[in-house]
Amino acid sequence: xxxxxxxxxxxxKRKGLYRTRxxxxxxxxxxxxxxxxxYLPLFGLVMAFQEFKPLLGFRGSSFVGLKQFQxxxxxxxxxxxxxxxxxxAFFKIIxxxxxxxxxxxxxxxxxxxxxxxxxxxxxxxPYFFSWAILAGMILxxxxxxGIINNALNALxxxxxxxxxxxxxxxxxxxxxxxxxxxxxxxxxxMLAAITNVDAxxxxxxxxxxxxxxxxxxxxxxxSILPMVAVLTVLGLGGILNAGFDQILIMYNPTVxxxxxxxxxxxxxxxxxxxxxxxxxxxxxxxxVVSIIFVGISYLILYKKSDYRVF
Amino acid sequence: xxxxxxxxxxxxxxxxxxLAGCGGNDGGNSSSGSSKADDGGQQVSSDAxxxxxxxxxxxxxxxxxxAEGEKTVEEKLLEPYDEPVDIxxxxxxxxxxxxxxxxxxxxxxxxxxxxxxxxxxxxxxxxWIANNDQYNEKFGAELAAGNLPDVFMVGSNDFSDLVxxxxxxxxxxxxxxxxxxxxxxxxxxxxxxxxxxxxDGKLYGLPMGTDPAQATSQMYxxxxxxxxxxxxxxxxxxxxxxxxxxxxxxxxxxxxxxxGEVGGPVLPATVSFYGTQLGDFTPFFHAYETWTSGWVDxxxxxxxxxxxxxxxxxxxxxxxxxxxxYFRKDWPAYDVYDADSVVVSDIVAGKFAIVxxxxxxxxxxxxxNKIEHPDSEWVIGPNLSLDGSQPKVMLSRFTGSTFVxxxxxxxxxxxxxxxxxxxxxxxxxxSNPAVQAAMSEEEAAxxxxxxxxxxxxxxxxxxxxRTNFETINKAISEGKTEISEDExxxxxxxWGAWASYLTYQENPEDGAAWGTYFSRLAPDGGVxxxxxxxxxxxxxxxxxxxxxxxxxxKSGELNKLRDGTFTSMIMGETPISEFDTFVEQWKAQGGDExxxxxxxxYQSVK
Numbered sequence: 055x056x057x058x059x060x061x062x063x064x065x066x067k068r069k070g071l072y073r074t075r076x077x078x079x080x081x082x083x084x085x086x087x088x089x090x091x092x093y094l095p096l097f098g099l100v101m102a103f104q105e106f107k108p109l110l111g112f113r114g115s116s117f118v119g120l121k122q123f124q125x126x127x128x129x130x131x132x133x134x135x136x137x138x139x140x141x142x143a144f145f146k147i148i149x150x151x152x153x154x155x156x157x158x159x160x161x162x163x164x165x166x167x168x169x170x171x172x173x174x175x176x177x178x179x180p181y182f183f184s185w186a187i188l189a190g191m192i193l194x195x196x197x198x199x200g201i202i203n204n205a206l207n208a209l210x211x212x213x214x215x216x217x218x219x220x221x222x223x224x225x226x227x228x229x230x231x232x233x234x235x236x237x238x239x240x241x242x243x244m245l246a247a248i249t250n251v252d253a254x255x256x257x258x259x260x261x262x263x264x265x266x267x268x269x270x271x272x273x274x275x276x277s278i279l280p281m282v283a284v285l286t287v288l289g290l291g292g293i294l295n296a297g298f299d300q301i302l303i304m305y306n307p308t309v310x311x312x313x314x315x316x317x318x319x320x321x322x323x324x325x326x327x328x329x330x331x332x333x334x335x336x337x338x339x340x341x342v343v344s345i346i347f348v349g350i351s352y353l354i355l356y357k358k359s360d361y362r363v364f
Numbered sequence: 365x366x367x368x369x370x371x372x373x374x375x376x377x378x379x380x381x382x383l384a385g386c387g388g389n390d391g392g393n394s395s396s397g398s399s400k401a402d403d404g405g406q407q408v409s410s411d412a413x414x415x416x417x418x419x420x421x422x423x424x425x426x427x428x429x430x431a432e433g434e435k436t437v438e439e440k441l442l443e444p445y446d447e448p449v450d451i452x453x454x455x456x457x458x459x460x461x462x463x464x465x466x467x468x469x470x471x472x473x474x475x476x477x478x479x480x481x482x483x484x485x486x487x488x489x490x491x492w493i494a495n496n497d498q499y500n501e502k503f504g505a506e507l508a509a510g511n512l513p514d515v516f517m518v519g520s521n522d523f524s525d526l527v528x529x530x531x532x533x534x535x536x537x538x539x540x541x542x543x544x545x546x547x548x549x550x551x552x553x554x555x556x557x558x559x560x561x562x563x564d565g566k567l568y569g570l571p572m573g574t575d576p577a578q579a580t581s582q583m584y585x586x587x588x589x590x591x592x593x594x595x596x597x598x599x600x601x602x603x604x605x606x607x608x609x610x611x612x613x614x615x616x617x618x619x620x621x622x623x624g625e626v627g628g629p630v631l632p633a634t635v636s637f638y639g640t641q642l643g644d645f646t647p648f649f650h651a652y653e654t655w656t657s658g659w660v661d662x663x664x665x666x667x668x669x670x671x672x673x674x675x676x677x678x679x680x681x682x683x684x685x686x687x688x689x690y691f692r693k694d695w696p697a698y699d700v701y702d703a704d705s706v707v708v709s710d711i712v713a714g715k716f717a718i719v720x721x722x723x724x725x726x727x728x729x730x731x732x733n734k735i736e737h738p739d740s741e742w743v744i745g746p747n748l749s750l751d752g753s754q755p756k757v758m759l760s761r762f763t764g765s766t767f768v769x770x771x772x773x774x775x776x777x778x779x780x781x782x783x784x785x786x787x788x789x790x791x792x793x794x795s796n797p798a799v800q801a802a803m804s805e806e807e808a809a810x811x812x813x814x815x816x817x818x819x820x821x822x823x824x825x826x827x828x829x830r831t832n833f834e835t836i837n838k839a840i841s842e843g844k845t846e847i848s849e850d851e852x853x854x855x856x857x858x859w860g861a862w863a864s865y866l867t868y869q870e871n872p873e874d875g876a877a878w879g880t881y882f883s884r885l886a887p888d889g890g891v892x893x894x895x896x897x898x899x900x901x902x903x904x905x906x907x908x909x910x911x912x913x914x915x916x917x918k919s920g921e922l923n924k925l926r927d928g929t930f931t932s933m934i935m936g937e938t939p940i941s942e943f944d945t946f947v948e949q950w951k952a953q954g955g956d957e958x959x960x961x962x963x964x965x966y967q968s969v970k
Binding site (some may be wrong): 107108109110111129130131193197198214216217218219220221306307308310311321322323324325326327328329330332 | 528949
């Protein structure tokens with residue numbers, strides 16, 4: 055949505071540009087930001103085809119063709135990270151739609167407005183905290199002597215589970231905590247969509263004898279379905295973004311098998327391991343896959359709901 | 365790798381750290397206690413030793429050095445620059461280990477920065493300061509941007525990588541010009557150790573070595589707690605793995621630490637389960653004569669021990685112990701070197717009657733335990749083995765996985781030598797208990813604002829542990845109660861060790877003094893046991909002391925593969941029978957390449 059096209063004739067275009075000048079001025083920071091932090095770094099991708107040594111620079115480092123790609127594709131931790139990324143991102147996308155959907159439908163049925171608002175606010179709060187804070191809390195809660203284990207212990211006897219080093223549970227904890235953190239945002243979006251549903255439809259349904267449940271099923275859901283579709287398809291573009299900061303802060307070497315994602319691997323290899331070229335190759339690979347998904351989602355949206363991003 | 369390097373630096377750091385008889389306060393909750401103890405310690409030492417004013421010899425030397433004529437190297441080293449020289453440095457920040465360091469003292473306002481400016485005309489400028497655990501990433505990010513500080517420390521991988529890129533200044537000339545015995549004792553203490561840092565005959569760094577014997581591991585037992593399972597004398601302590609297991613089984617069934625709970629864990633454990641030198645599994649691997657790394661000569665060829673089949677045995681045993689509940693069920697989530705580490709606070713709180721560790725652990729964190737629980741009676745037990753005899757020990761041919769280097773844009777690489785020598789003189793002069801006793805409050809504050817961990821070099825002499833052990837024990841056996849300046853060996857540790865002895869004599873209840881004394885000087889203490897071990901054991905050597913090109917790029921992933929596999933095997937997720945698969949993977953992922961390069965190198969130096 056770079057430019058909002060006012061419905062005007064061609065000769066008046068300049069005039070229109072002038073009339074929307076404030077909007078364009080407001081766009082400037084975003085354009086500069088994108089140019090500096092998204093487009094300029096593209097040139098750095100050349101290092102994916104080099105054996106990059108920072109002190110020798112792009113000119114001094116030797117070109118090695120596709121060697122770095124060969125290297126990363128034969129690396130077992132790359133395969134693991136790729137699979138993990140897709141699994142984690144897939145569940146995050148799906149659940150971060152489903153959970154808020156259910157939540158907003160339920161909230162919509164709440165008649166006491168103070169209660170509705172309170173829940174809405176409380177659910178929204180985690181969204182505003184950074185992972186640096188939340189991760190500490192979550193790790194504490196799931197620790198071997200944390201609240202969850204104490205509860206399990208009290209309820210089931212001497213049954214403690216080492217969640218934090220468990221390849222069985224830790225991925226679910228990552229996904230669940232991310233969904234929990236973000237659910238407030240989507241809930242608010244969907245509640246807004248629900249409020250926009252024409253009240254006349256409900257009245258008509260009531261006249262036809264539909265109960266609460268039927269109304270939800272036949273009016274609310276279909277009405278906000280386009281919204282849900284848009285959120286889902288937009289999420290597809292981020293299929294390889296499984297939440298870098300969350301995982302970097304929460305994981306430990308034991309659970310790398312199940313929660314190491316491409317971004318954390320790139321970080322470890324590039325920044326901590328000084329293998330800048332291999333890390334850049336991996337980043338480039340990720341971008342290419344992402345762009346394919348973005349393209350697909352764009353096509354789906356365009357065909358199905360005439361929603362245009364560009 | 366980072367953990368290992370860090371452990372190396374840390375162990376060296378801890379060694380140096382006890383200057384004023386202060387235990388490291390990384391345990392967090394122990395700082396107030398050890399601070400108190402330290403006050404006491406200094407008073408005691410001031411009583412014990414009449415103050416001696418004549419310690420300004422070095423200053424006098426510096427003054428006469430500025431006169432015309434033939435100058436000794438020492439005089440040249442202390443000669444200030446005519447024009448101010450800027451030295452850009454970076455810092456992996458850790459809190460000062462000295463509890464007496466003033467609260468408002470920051471790296472920028474520390475004594476070294478101030479005095480190097482005043483006395484040497486050197487401006488130390490911190491380009492950036494990152495917390496210790498973030499340092500490696502920050503350094504990598506800065507390096508990616510082509511930024512290198514003037515003087516800094518690097519691990520061996522970075523060292524080789526930077527030399528290849530032309531990132532390091534040639535120190536050959538400066539070294540020849542400024543070499544002197546006191547400095548050589550730090551980075552060239554025996555057999556041309558400094559050659560490790562040479563490439564094509566040029567010197568690119570100063571290796572910060574440790575005594576190879578420091579790699580040995582020991583078993584510490586708290587006799588007070590062991591009494592509850594019937595162990596009352598040190599003869600009863602386990603010698604073999606079987607006896608050890610028997611003891612652990614008993615502890616599992618006993619509330620030996622009076623916390624009202626029976627059952628595990630009875631042993632500390634940490635994610636880097638070897639090489640942290642505290643609360644790790646090293647002694648158990650050693651008991652089986654196995655090692656998780658190191659390249660030994662087998663029939664003229666170098667062989668990597670970290671993939672050796674013999675490792676199956678200790679892994680199987682550790683897995684059994686894990687299943688029995690000897691360690692926390694989620695031990696790999698914890699690290700000894702975390703901020704506010706749970707492992708350390710458990711040790712300090714007295715949760716464990718058994719703590720495996722290196723020679724220095726009485727000085728941290730056992731000292732904190734002793735301060736909180738004065739009745740703790742820590743002793744060192746026999747080194748474990750399968751049959752009760754001393755197992756083989758692997759030592760590095762050369763230690764020195766950390767190098768002090770100058771960046772390629774550094775205009776005054778010789779400043780490294782000047783700064784190090786200045787630090788050596790400053791520390792040697794001021795750590796003397798007699799000198800400290802005579803200090804005014806201001807001078808004392810200045811002394812405690814000298815924080816060696818905030819400097820881009822260390823002045824730790826690898827031989828000082830043994831030298832100080834021998835010198836002081838000789839003095840003790842001769843009944844001496846004071847040691848003069850002349851008799852004291854020139855190293856930064858000596859006076860701290862001597863002061864701890866005096867304090868400990870005066871007040872054996874002083875946990876901080878006990879820590880330093882027991883680690884360094886006691887006849888049954890850490891250093892004594894370390895020396896005994898390497899003297900009695902059959903020694904095999906880790907021959908590889910260079911970093912090959914494939915190691916720079918591949919070793920990170922390979923170490924991760926090894927650590928992940930072993931952790932998983934100990935936790936029972938991966939069956940031990942898959943060890944061969946691991947070896948195949950290790951070889952395929954670059955291990956073979958490294959082995960080939962290592963052997964090519966080995967044939968060239970043999």
